[in-house]
Amino acid sequence: MSWYRVCRSSDVAVRSMQNFPVNGIEVNLYHLEDGWFATSDICTHQDCSLSDGDIDGNEIVCRCHGGAFDIRTGGATRMPCTIPLETFSVRIRNEFIEIEIEP
Structure with a gap:
């Protein structure tokens, strides 16, 4: 697994999301009150x-x-969705957001 820098932590407001292509995968980054x-x-x-x-x-x-999914776990929470989303680890390093994805 590798970490990919996607943005500054100040680029995504609380209660919002932003999409990033990360190593060939379209990833949504969510900033909730309790984390990323x-x-x-x-x-x-x-x-x-x-x-x-x-x-x-x-x-x-x-x-x-x-349909809906839990942002924290990827779990399907509303029909017709039944299969969970793939989730990725997120960390902050020197005010930058990084997402961990297989290279």
Whole structure:
């Protein structure tokens, strides 16, 4: 696994997300009140981009069909989604956000 720098911590406001291509994978970086989280951008139900979705509490809601996922765990929380999202480790180093992904 390798760490990839994606942005400064000041670039993503609390209660928001931003999409980044990281080593060939589209990743959504979420900044919640209690920390930073990262998931795959692609909904496991119909391959829609979740970066177009809405944050609702601790969930990301897909605009294509209303399904949702837990931002912290990737778990599917609303039908029709049943397969979890891939999640990635996040760390802050010298005010930069880094995401861990297989090279």
